[in-house]
Amino acid sequence: xxxxxxxxxxxxxxWSIAVxxxxxxxWEVSVLTGKVNSFFFSSPSLIFKDIVRMQQNGDIMRxxxxxxxxxxxxLFFGGLLGTIAAIMLGxxxxxxxxxxxxxxxLNGLPKLALxxxxxxxxxxxxxxxxxxxALMVFFPFFFNxxxxxxxxxxxxxxTIKMMGGNRFQILSKVIWPSCMPWLIVSLRTGVxxxxxxxxxxEYIGSSRGLGWMIMDAGGTYNxxxxxxxxxxxxxxxxxxxxxxxxxxxxxxxxxxxxN
Amino acid sequence: xxxxxxxEERSNVKELKxxxxxxxxSVKNINHTFKSQNGDMTKALSNVSLNIEEQGFVAxxxxxxCGKSTLLNIMSGLIKPNQGQVLLDDIPVKGVxxxxxxxxxxxxxxxxxxxxxxxxxxxxxxDVSKEERYEIAQRxxxxxxxxxxxxxYPFELSGGMRxxxxxxxxxxxxxxxxxxxxxxxxxxxxxxxxxxxxxxxxWQENKKTVVYVTHDLxxxxxxxxxxxxMTARPSIIKSDYDIPLTRPRSVMDIRFNSKFIELEKMxxxxxxxxxxxxx
Numbered sequence: 001x002x003x004x005x006x007x008x009x010x011x012x013x014x015w016s017i018a019v020x021x022x023x024x025x026x027w028e029v030s031v032l033t034g035k036v037n038s039f040f041f042s043s044p045s046l047i048f049k050d051i052v053r054m055q056q057n058g059d060i061m062r063x064x065x066x067x068x069x070x071x072x073x074x075l076f077f078g079g080l081l082g083t084i085a086a087i088m089l090g091x092x093x094x095x096x097x098x099x100x101x102x103x104x105x106l107n108g109l110p111k112l113a114l115x116x117x118x119x120x121x122x123x124x125x126x127x128x129x130x131x132x133x134a135l136m137v138f139f140p141f142f143f144n145x146x147x148x149x150x151x152x153x154x155x156x157x158x159t160i161k162m163m164g165g166n167r168f169q170i171l172s173k174v175i176w177p178s179c180m181p182w183l184i185v186s187l188r189t190g191v192x193x194x195x196x197x198x199x200x201x202e203y204i205g206s207s208r209g210l211g212w213m214i215m216d217a218g219g220t221y222n223x224x225x226x227x228x229x230x231x232x233x234x235x236x237x238x239x240x241x242x243x244x245x246x247x248x249x250x251x252x253x254x255x256x257x258x259n
Numbered sequence: 260x261x262x263x264x265x266x267e268e269r270s271n272v273k274e275l276k277x278x279x280x281x282x283x284x285s286v287k288n289i290n291h292t293f294k295s296q297n298g299d300m301t302k303a304l305s306n307v308s309l310n311i312e313e314q315g316f317v318a319x320x321x322x323x324x325c326g327k328s329t330l331l332n333i334m335s336g337l338i339k340p341n342q343g344q345v346l347l348d349d350i351p352v353k354g355v356x357x358x359x360x361x362x363x364x365x366x367x368x369x370x371x372x373x374x375x376x377x378x379x380x381x382x383x384x385x386d387v388s389k390e391e392r393y394e395i396a397q398r399x400x401x402x403x404x405x406x407x408x409x410x411x412y413p414f415e416l417s418g419g420m421r422x423x424x425x426x427x428x429x430x431x432x433x434x435x436x437x438x439x440x441x442x443x444x445x446x447x448x449x450x451x452x453x454x455x456x457x458x459x460x461x462w463q464e465n466k467k468t469v470v471y472v473t474h475d476l477x478x479x480x481x482x483x484x485x486x487x488x489m490t491a492r493p494s495i496i497k498s499d500y501d502i503p504l505t506r507p508r509s510v511m512d513i514r515f516n517s518k519f520i521e522l523e524k525m526x527x528x529x530x531x532x533x534x535x536x537x538x
Contacts, residue, residue, distance in 0.1 A: 155367050158337075158367075160384065162337075162355055162357075162359075163384045164355070164356075164357030164385065173383075177369070254371040254372070254412040
């Protein structure tokens with residue numbers, strides 16, 4: 001049964017690739033036959049060549065590397081702080097009553113608008129991007145884990161209490177594992193947010209990174225370069241999501257799967 | 260070693276029989292009133308007193324909503340009564356107490372732990388070493404026929420198996436008293452009987468003081484030494500029956516025993532009035 005299932009999943013994957021390939025072929029053919037202007041829309045072959053060139057002259061490592069690094073730090077700090085804040089508010093009802101509405105308000109404000117301030121505070125270096133990225137990641141983690149905390153089965157907590165468990169044991173044996181699915185959901189949204197945060201940061205003021213590259217290429221009407229960057233990002237995100245899914249399968253073995 | 264132990268046990272039994280049995284848990288003049296959600300006050304328990312002997316198996320029976328579970332929660336220290344007190348070995352119970360094992364109707368297995376880690380949970384909380392807790396857990400798992408399922412997660416088990424795991428998890432920490440609140444409520448009758456058989460077997464091997472709440476009279480007579488009937492709200496203890504059926508008992512056969520039928524008839528007549536009153 002598992003083998004059959006695996007084969008099915010493999011077929012699905014092949015189909016996904018096929019859909020992308022068909023799209024690329026239509027695009028390429030449209031450009032070659034002159035139906036679409038490559039100045040505005042570039043073409044898959046141009047993008048491929050551009051990526052190879054970037055790889056050879058080290059642009060990918062230099063620009064892509066820095067963006068991923070910023071997003072990585074942002075994800076780490078934003079995720080960690082969001083999770084800690086959610087658990088602290090969960091454990092203290094008074095604190096939650098006071099701070100939760102403030103959190104909702106803060107989440108509502110457009111983070112992009114903070115950009116110029118971040119540059120003033122942290123400069124155009126890596127810190128302002130990490131801060132922007134962490135800010136974007138903080139809220140999905142906070143709200144997800146907060147929801148997870150309030151979803152904990154109270155009878156499981158009582159079970160631990162009846163066995164003489166202390167607060168820390170309740171946290172580590174019930175609350176933490178039961179927040180795990182919510183944490184993984186946060187991780188999946190968080191990765192995207194982290195990248196967006198880093199790129200927005202670079203748009204606003206920088207001299208390096210994928211965001212800077214996109215802005216720079218856009219300014220010189222270099223559609224191929226813009227699309228190369230977007231393609232790299234997409235591929236990267238797909239790979240990361242695949243990794244998280246794998247991790248999810250391992251960690252959430254205890255949950256009945258929908259299939 | 261084994262033989263000496265047995266002789267000792269036998270002399271103990273004699274001693275217990277000659278003297279009066281030691282009182283393990285004593286409930287004294289409990290009054291308890293609830294505030295329901297619309298603000299009304301509901302009197303749940305009225306002047307309830309009950310003595311439970313060491314190694315006794317007592318069943319609390321009454322119409323649904325009569326406050327059996329409330330009494331159990333008070334005895335276990337989960338709820339503080341408005342009036343009265345509970346004595347465990349002559350010492351007042353204050354708050355939850357890990358000398359008491361509690362098994363409720365709810366499914367309280369941790370879904371992210373496999374069977375053996377669930378069974379070992381209480382021992383883990385008590386900081387028992389990993390080897391020792393796995394050894395104890397494994398022995399209990401084998402005892403109730405769950406060998407081979409050690410690494411299964413709760414969602415992979417049937418309802419009856421999950422209850423078995425919950426039961427041995429409660430027993431793993433070797434509590435002095437066992438409280439069971441309609442533990443097999445939602446199960447079908449065949450599975451229920453299998454589990455009752457397990458309880459009798461485990462209890463026969465290692466006699467604990469048991470308080471068993473149920474609304475199923477024949478279950479109560481099958482398992483217990485003593486059946487205590489509670490009335491509809493506000494609950495008082497209406498009557499108290501000794502069940503002199505011989506042990507070890509067989510859940511499957513005992514219901515055809517003429518003495519069993521006689522007892523059930525007698526107690527049912529008593530209970531009937533309460534059920535009518537409640538309805």
